[in-house]
Amino acid sequence: MLESEVEQRQEAQAETLATGVAGKKPKKISVPGIVFTCIGGAIVLFLFFVAVVLAVDKFVKKSPVPSFFGTSTLIVTTGSMSGTIEDGDMIIVKRADEYKVGDIITFMQAGDSVPTTHRIIRITDGRFYTKGDANNAEDTRPLDKSEIVGKVTGTIPRVGLFFRWLKDDFGWIYLVAIVGVIVGGVILLKQFPAKKSVVVANVPPAPNADAEETDAENTEKEESR
Numbered sequence: 001m002l003e004s005e006v007e008q009r010q011e012a013q014a015e016t017l018a019t020g021v022a023g024k025k026p027k028k029i030s031v032p033g034i035v036f037t038c039i040g041g042a043i044v045l046f047l048f049f050v051a052v053v054l055a056v057d058k059f060v061k062k063s064p065v066p067s068f069f070g071t072s073t074l075i076v077t078t079g080s081m082s083g084t085i086e087d088g089d090m091i092i093v094k095r096a097d098e099y100k101v102g103d104i105i106t107f108m109q110a111g112d113s114v115p116t117t118h119r120i121i122r123i124t125d126g127r128f129y130t131k132g133d134a135n136n137a138e139d140t141r142p143l144d145k146s147e148i149v150g151k152v153t154g155t156i157p158r159v160g161l162f163f164r165w166l167k168d169d170f171g172w173i174y175l176v177a178i179v180g181v182i183v184g185g186v187i188l189l190k191q192f193p194a195k196k197s198v199v200v201a202n203v204p205p206a207p208n209a210d211a212e213e214t215d216a217e218n219t220e221k222e223e224s225r
Helices: 002-022 031-060 159-168 171-191 209-224
Strands: 071-075 090-094 104-107 116-124 127-131 148-156
Touching: 071 148, 071 159, 104 127
Parallel strands: none
Antiparallel strands: 071 090, 090 148, 104 116, 104 148, 116 127
């Protein structure tokens, strides 16, 4: 009888300790985490879609300036439009059905390696004559409508300076290094998680079986007396 009680107490003590050390609560679902994951995934998918559209426009349709459904972004590298568009600005160019005098357009003629952005100053016999706002003379060759890439609809000042730094000053090396350090830091943090506290139940020690048997024998002797 005593041995069975001792075994039961020892089993209960072992189960309590095991539950305190190894028991883990199920992880709670974080709503902000799910939202940020969905947003991040949507951004990645959108950028991938944009890259595919630009690649098709350039390599399949052979467009001189790739566009995303008729809209392109370009970096200005000269000061011919200074006062309106500065060197280093990013311009947003969109295709249009009609162009008029005063419009700032981006065009690319036969033999040009890069597009040019100037203002239309006059239209004669269906041909467009252009001039840079900071230039003293108009451009030497008039344009056909087919040579016009699109109309400038917006500018983002100085953004192009960053991309020029990446390209010309080996800035991409520094950028890759920074990203590598951040990724490496995140990986190291995951390798060393914060220590979790271990809960140990305060269970009294199990009684000694031999001692209980001796006490029982002494009690019986006293009663017999």
